[in-house]
Each structure stands twice: as C-alpha cells, then as structure tokens.
Amino acid sequence: xxxxxxxxxxxxxxxxxxxxxxxxxxxxxxxxxxxxxxxxxxxxxxxxxxxxxxxxxxxxxxxxxxxxxxxxxxxxxxxxxxxxxxxxxxxxxxxxxxxxxxxxxxxxxxxx
Amino acid sequence: xxxxxxxxxxxxxxxxxxxxxxxxxxxxxxxxxxxxxxxxxxxxxxxxxxxxxxxxxxxxxxxxxxxxxxxxxxxxxxxxxxxxxxxxxxxxxxxxxxxxxxxxxxxxxxxxxxxx
Numbered sequence: 746x747x748x749x750x751x752x753x754x755x756x757x758x759x760x761x762x763x764x765x766x767x768x769x770x771x772x773x774x775x776x777x778x779x780x781x782x783x784x785x786x787x788x789x790x791x792x793x794x795x796x797x798x799x800x801x802x803x804x805x806x807x808x809x810x811x812x813x814x815x816x817x818x819x820x821x822x823x824x825x826x827x828x829x830x831x832x833x834x835x836x837x838x839x840x841x842x843x844x845x846x847x848x849x850x851x852x853x854x855x856x857x
Numbered sequence: 858x859x860x861x862x863x864x865x866x867x868x869x870x871x872x873x874x875x876x877x878x879x880x881x882x883x884x885x886x887x888x889x890x891x892x893x894x895x896x897x898x899x900x901x902x903x904x905x906x907x908x909x910x911x912x913x914x915x916x917x918x919x920x921x922x923x924x925x926x927x928x929x930x931x932x933x934x935x936x937x938x939x940x941x942x943x944x945x946x947x948x949x950x951x952x953x954x955x956x957x958x959x960x961x962x963x964x965x966x967x968x969x970x971x972x973x
Contacts, residue, residue: 779961786948788863788965789950789952791961791964838962845954845962847900849900
C-alpha cells in the first residue's frame, strides 16, 4: 500500500531564506506527483504537477523535483516570504490514475 | 486551470438533521472524485472514492450509511451527512481528477460543517 511521508512536519525560517521540503513515497509506480498549499481553514491550491516521466517543474520561486526510482520529491522555495507561510502537502496519483494519496504535510512559518 | 466548485462553503445544522454537500467540476468531466475530511491542525483523511455511475469505495472506518456519496454524473458528486452529530463537525473537501492522459487533481474550496 502506497505511503507518503513528508519531512519536516514543521519548519520556521526567517524571511529571505531558501528552503527545501521533502516528500517520499513507498511505491515508485506512480502516475503523477503534485504539490499543494493549504492556508489555515481553507481549501487546497495546486502548486506544481510533475508527471512520472518528468524530473522537475518550476513556477516562479518554486521548483519541484521528482526521483521516481528512489521514491522522493523535493519542493524548493527560493527567497521565502511571510506570505509563503502555509501547510505544504504532496500527493501521488497511482499508476491507474484513480487514487490520490497525501502526505501529512509540512507547516511552514516565515517570519519577517 | 480546471475549476472544482464546492457548495456550501459553510453550514451550521442541528443534531439529527442531514446535510448535503455538492462538488462540481465546472469545465471538465471527472470520472473519479474523492471526499476528504480534515480535523483542525491535521492532514486530510480520505473518506471515500467515487466513480461516476457506480457505488463509492469507502475507506476503513468510514460509515457508509452515515456518509452517503452519490456520483450521478461526470460533473457532480454529493456527500450527504445523515443524522449529523456534533462529532461530525469538520472541514470536508472534495477533489476531482481531470483527464486520462495528464491526470491532475483539483480541489473544491471545502465546506466547514458545524453541528450544534
């Protein structure tokens, strides 16, 4: 059964720092991997989608990488800002494209 | 990008009543939709997976008779919380998978249910 783990569970950094969030999954037979952001009491916002054939995706200050063989993905946030404070979730979609499995998330706090 | 609309965003109901939450994919057909529940400061918990035209698949520990899921069309899934109790108060989020080739998950904005 696929399991998704995110490390660290929480992270506090001063504004301007570059940071890396980690996501690992136990079954490398995935279809896609997505990174999401969730603000307190709100729904999820999709940040980046990496297809299984891709190695990385970039959007603005965000860069997500995928190493399927080792079951790992990282989300790199450059020059962090207080507005980046949120919970970041990674999720894998299974190879059949019918199951979406989440990690427990990393709660990020960026202080000004 | 694709849009998933979830309604209502907030609902307060009395114990014993039923509440229906709708999840619509506005500009794509979603053969698979997921319903999640989230307790304060905790991660999403998958409740069930619904496929259009068939019965939902519930996760272990989720009561089928309490959380009724209907996925009658390719753009609409509903979750009905029956005979609601205060412990059912939670944040419920739906998600829909788009496409067959470039499957991506899109989420509704969630429904905050408070049972008094």
